[in-house]
Amino acid sequence: MSSFNWSRTRIVTRTDLKQLVLARDFWLPMGILGSIFFVLVPLVLLLSITSLGDVPAVRSVADTLDVLPRAAQDQIKGDTPQGRTSYALAVFLFAPMAIVVPLTISTAVGAATLDGERERGTGEFLAHSPAGTREIYLGKLLASLVPGYLTTMVGFTCYSLIVNLIVGPEVGGWFFPTRQWWLLMLWVLPGFLLIGLSFVLRLSGKVTSTAAAQQASGLITLPLIAISYAQASGAVYGTATTTIAIGAIAWTIGLTSTWRGMAAVERHRLLGVADGV
Numbered sequence: 001m002s003s004f005n006w007s008r009t010r011i012v013t014r015t016d017l018k019q020l021v022l023a024r025d026f027w028l029p030m031g032i033l034g035s036i037f038f039v040l041v042p043l044v045l046l047l048s049i050t051s052l053g054d055v056p057a058v059r060s061v062a063d064t065l066d067v068l069p070r071a072a073q074d075q076i077k078g079d080t081p082q083g084r085t086s087y088a089l090a091v092f093l094f095a096p097m098a099i100v101v102p103l104t105i106s107t108a109v110g111a112a113t114l115d116g117e118r119e120r121g122t123g124e125f126l127a128h129s130p131a132g133t134r135e136i137y138l139g140k141l142l143a144s145l146v147p148g149y150l151t152t153m154v155g156f157t158c159y160s161l162i163v164n165l166i167v168g169p170e171v172g173g174w175f176f177p178t179r180q181w182w183l184l185m186l187w188v189l190p191g192f193l194l195i196g197l198s199f200v201l202r203l204s205g206k207v208t209s210t211a212a213a214q215q216a217s218g219l220i221t222l223p224l225i226a227i228s229y230a231q232a233s234g235a236v237y238g239t240a241t242t243t244i245a246i247g248a249i250a251w252t253i254g255l256t257s258t259w260r261g262m263a264a265v266e267r268h269r270l271l272g273v274a275d276g277v
Helices: 006-022 023-050 056-067 068-077 079-091 097-120 123-127 133-166 177-206 209-235 240-266
Strands: none
Touching: 006 023, 006 056, 006 133, 023 079, 023 097, 023 133, 097 133, 097 177, 097 209, 133 240, 177 209, 177 240
């Protein structure tokens, strides 16, 4: 077995990313998905809250903030009902989307990455390339991670501008991203992406078609999305220590699964040959 070589891993990653850039049917829906959750929905919701002013509906929502954990209540800024409500929505409501959106995008790419080689007729070339199976696996994993994470960081930047421009004047100035959001984006999110992709790539290396890989990946990603949704909420509601702990657990599971998943890539499957042939 040849020693691991990062240069060959980067070549696999770069080749896959180039194919994704040229695939308009991929990046167009990806951009639309990110725009809806990071731009359109927050823009409409936050504008509605701040433009309504001090009305009974807004005061009612502001009163419900008392049910939040004490740590979350202590973070809320603003002297008016619309200010406190818009702050709470901006900081707490959309946090899970920061994990759900990239997880959806990246796992969709990962589900098709190995079987897609066979269906495009490039599997034989990859199978006979100097890259080892570990290098192919990690190269594919990175190529699946980048689109989801890049989309989220662009969307996160747009979301931050929207929040500061709309909510900032209501709470005394620009305040976003908060410390919890920085930890969520830079520490917790990559760990959950690693978990999802490691499982999906292992699955993609076992099935015989892209359709089967995508269907089976749904069985993995749906419960993972539910878990990540809950953990993202806890990361933002809780303390920095809680967020760091959640991220550390996610990274531990993700790295362990990635290490074990390297065996999922087999050259005979890249060639489209059945087991034992």
